[in-house]
Amino acid sequence: MIFIGDILLYVLTGLACWWWTANMSAFGVAPNIVFMAALSAAILARPAKAMAYGFFFGVYLDILGSNILGAYALTYTLMAYAVYVLKRHFDLIGVFSQIIAALTLSALTMLFYQGLSLIFAKINPLDLKAFLVEPFLNAALAPFVFYLFARLKKGFNIL
Amino acid sequence: MNREKDMANYAFVFFVFLSALLLLFPSTRVAQTARIIASYSLYPSLHYGAKYDYYIRNVPENFLNLLKTDQENRALKSKIKELEISVKTARAAEAENQRLTGEMGLSRNLAFRGVWARVINKNPLDWYGSFFINKGAKAGITLNATVIGFETARLGLIGRVFEVYPDFSKVLLITNGASSVIGSVPGANFEGLAEGRGTWLLKVNYIPEGSDIAEGMELITSPSGLLFPPGLPVGRVARVHPKESFMNFITADVAPAISINSLKEVYVIKRDLPADLYGLSEGVKK
Numbered sequence: 225m226i227f228i229g230d231i232l233l234y235v236l237t238g239l240a241c242w243w244w245t246a247n248m249s250a251f252g253v254a255p256n257i258v259f260m261a262a263l264s265a266a267i268l269a270r271p272a273k274a275m276a277y278g279f280f281f282g283v284y285l286d287i288l289g290s291n292i293l294g295a296y297a298l299t300y301t302l303m304a305y306a307v308y309v310l311k312r313h314f315d316l317i318g319v320f321s322q323i324i325a326a327l328t329l330s331a332l333t334m335l336f337y338q339g340l341s342l343i344f345a346k347i348n349p350l351d352l353k354a355f356l357v358e359p360f361l362n363a364a365l366a367p368f369v370f371y372l373f374a375r376l377k378k379g380f381n382i383l
Numbered sequence: 384m385n386r387e388k389d390m391a392n393y394a395f396v397f398f399v400f401l402s403a404l405l406l407l408f409p410s411t412r413v414a415q416t417a418r419i420i421a422s423y424s425l426y427p428s429l430h431y432g433a434k435y436d437y438y439i440r441n442v443p444e445n446f447l448n449l450l451k452t453d454q455e456n457r458a459l460k461s462k463i464k465e466l467e468i469s470v471k472t473a474r475a476a477e478a479e480n481q482r483l484t485g486e487m488g489l490s491r492n493l494a495f496r497g498v499w500a501r502v503i504n505k506n507p508l509d510w511y512g513s514f515f516i517n518k519g520a521k522a523g524i525t526l527n528a529t530v531i532g533f534e535t536a537r538l539g540l541i542g543r544v545f546e547v548y549p550d551f552s553k554v555l556l557i558t559n560g561a562s563s564v565i566g567s568v569p570g571a572n573f574e575g576l577a578e579g580r581g582t583w584l585l586k587v588n589y590i591p592e593g594s595d596i597a598e599g600m601e602l603i604t605s606p607s608g609l610l611f612p613p614g615l616p617v618g619r620v621a622r623v624h625p626k627e628s629f630m631n632f633i634t635a636d637v638a639p640a641i642s643i644n645s646l647k648e649v650y651v652i653k654r655d656l657p658a659d660l661y662g663l664s665e666g667v668k669k
Contacts, residue, residue: 239432247436271391279398286405287422294405301398308391344406 229382234277237261238284253354255361258285259333260369262300263326266307267316268373269383277383278304291349295340299333319367326366330359479647486533486648493538495529495612495652498522502646503551511558511581513542516649519550529611529652530554532641539616539640540564540604541649552651556643557585557617565608566617566637568600577602577617577637583644585618585637592631596623602637612654616640 241257248254258281265277282297289296306329307316315321334355341349377383404413438445500516518524528544542562545555555562562579566587573594575587590596600620606613618637626633 235428239428243432243436247440271387272394275391275394275398279402282402283405287418292406293409293418294402297405298399298402301395301402305391305395340406344409 229376229380230273230277233376233382234280234284237281238288241284242288251353253357253361255365256330256358257365257369259300259330259362260326260366261373262303263307263322263329263366264370264373265383266304267311267322267370268377271304271308273383274308275301275304278302289349291341291347292345295337295344298340299337302336303329303333322367322370323363327359327363330362331355334358482533483648485536486650488536493650493652495654497650497652498524499648500524500552500651501648511556511579511583511643513545513553513555513559514646516552516554516651517550518651519548519552521549523653524552524651525653525656527610527656529615529654530649531615531652532646532649534641534645537616537640538650539618540611541641541643541646543610544651554649558583558639558643564611564617565605566602567605568596568602568620571595571600574605574607575602575635583639583642584621585639587620587635587637588632590633590635592626592633594633596620596633596635598623601640609656612652 237258241261244257245254262278262281265281266274268274269277278300279297282295282300285296285300286293307325310316310325314325316325334350338348338350338355341347373383498518500518500522502514503517504515506513516530524544524547526544526547530541530543531538532541533539540557542554542556542559544552546553556579557564557577558579558581560579560581564577564585565574566577567574571594573591573596575590575596577585577587580586587602598620602617602620604611604613604615604617618639620635621638622636624634624636
């Protein structure tokens with residue numbers, strides 16, 4: 225029963241990501257809501273749960289896409305662990321630190337995912353346009369998603 | 384704190400292992416099963432998401448369409464009401480046209496000259512007593528002129544002109560309590576006096592005892608009456624009352640040939656009455 229809120233949040237996040245990319249993409253580029261959700265969960269949740277969130281959000285993107293299975297799952301699990309390590313040294317609750325973290329981690333996760341795709345499937349899934357624009361979009365919207373997740377945690381004890 | 388750190392490390396290793404498993408064995412049964420389960424878990428949500436996205440996206444347009452439809456609906460309802468009124472008016476006009484055509488056809492076959500007049504006023508307190516018509520002295524209406532009416536291709540006596548004004552006249556109906564008509568039954572050798580009673584029925588008095596009067600017989604104006612031309616239908620015998628022990632004649636109820644209730648037009652017969660009948664109505668009024 226305790227996981228119902230988490231499952232609902234997971235499904236709703238996936239739906240929001242799908243809806244945004246389906247309807248709100250501009251020039252083929254859209255912010256990665258699942259990434260922002262995974263980042264926010266990694267900041268707010270306990271480490272084990274944060275990594276579970278990272279893994280399952282990654283699985284969602286893997287399922288939704290047609291690329292290699294498990295690449296996003298591994299990437300976001302690693303990102304969740306990285307955030308777990310980072311938040312012991314930096315304050316990730318502030319808006320500015322979230323923007324910097326989102327910008328950096330977004331670029332790093334994209335590079336990592338690109339690397340995994342090249343190694344395991346020998347394909348190049350990300351174009352340069354997305355690589356140059358998406359981290360900035362993610363960084364701009366990350367504080368809003370974090371605020372929403374923080375309110376959910378406070379109000380419904382989710383995460 | 385160490386426990387949490389351990390948990391984090393275990394979780395990290397566990398999920399990395401799972402991810403690696405998915406990456407390294409993408410075509411294995413485990414990986415395929417995981418993908419299929421995940422797909423079945425996610426596709427319904429995407430399906431419903433797409434369904435409600437369609438509705439949400441079309442809300443403004445649907446709302447606009449709803450408003451337009453509502454306006455059209457109101458306009459059409461208003462038009463339907465107008466058309467219903469038009470249809471009713473047309474039906475009334477058609478019925479009136481048919482009625483007038485029938486009446487005109489009958490009046491052409493009449494042996495009398497006369498004037499058509501429209502009933503313009505009926506007094507509810509004197510419904511079977513009198514009414515006004517829209518023709519008066521200017522149209523050649525004279526006192527005591529016979530007034531006949533038409534109903535479904537038949538004519539009948541209505542009454543006589545009682546008061547004459549320049550532009551309208553008052554008609555005293557045969558059903559008025561002060562009105563009486565000498566009537567006879569065609570082919571029979573008796574006469575009776577049909578008197579108004581202020582109701583829809585006339586009462587015929589002074590029918591000789593032993594007369595062969597029966598219900599359903601038609602009563603017409605008698606040639607012996609000076610006021611009305613002979614042969615005009617007055618009504619039909621509705622009921623014959625048996626002779627009372629103290630009277631030496633029988634009586635009968637007669638239903639007028641023309642129903643006063645549905646009367647809209649009348650025909651006022653112009654004919655030369657005996658000179659002494661011209662002052663009769665004034666005498667009655669006094």
